[in-house]
Amino acid sequence: MKRQNGFTLIELVVVIVILGILAVTAAPRFLNLQDDARDASLEGLKGAINGAAGIVYGKSAIEGKERKDSDTITVDNETLNVAYGYPKATDIEKAVQLDLTSEWKVATSVSGASGTKKAFTLKNYAEDPVTKCYVLYTEATSATSGAVTTVEGCK
Template sequence: MLRHDNGFTLIELVVVIIILGVLSVIAAPKFISLNKDAKVAVLEGARGALSTANSFSYSKAALQGQELVDASSANIDMDSDGTADLIGYYGLIKFVISAKEYAGLDEDLTISKHYGGSGPTLPYFLISFTDNPASAVTQCFLSVYYPDTAGGSVTYEFVTEDC
């Protein structure tokens, strides 16, 4: 009498489960790393967007003679309609709402002003993810450092340990 076996034996099933478990342990860090790489790439894109917005703002300010002014009211006409639209900080974007608007940052990102003081050693803006805002505990953000005086350059620092 011929006997036809259908399906896996118990031993074959256990071996397949073990192989899949080993593969998942090996593959999981790769996928987690992709998530970190994606977040870092988003922060790099935000840096480029803010840098471009500041370059445009500075160009407009220079054309209007406002690149040496740390203004307290709107002093830069961004759309050439004769009305000042932006409050400038030596030709750079001074406030959070303006920075987010002119840089065109995605809704997944938040930008906040550092209120711990001023100076080249303290960040002017912090750009982070909305669901994980920048803090001393959260180590996934971009620090933007503005110069103390007119003509200085903007510098950026990525903090990506916990992305």
């Protein structure tokens, strides 16, 4: 009697079909690359805002304007309004040199994002930024508390 070595063709086809079904149903749950890319972009913007705010604060401190509630400084031939040395919310995109024409937009529907706060989200992000991811910049309110940048609404 001959002993069988290996798998039959039917066994291989059944295994491939089962693996295909698992890949179609389970993989999208673990490989949500679009959300990961959006979240990484927003975290990158948060870092850029924090970096720009730090540079502006350093320049304000050199000029002795870090304790004033309202003043202006010039960085890279750009006049910025500052509050306690940090950029005001109205000028944060100038400090970051943020491109509001192709990649980013101001998320105006975010609660409290006016006056001392400003929110940004991706321009091609069609969903409502109130319930989705956005970067919120809050300008400094005193000489002892600096500006705060947070990424909010992400899961």
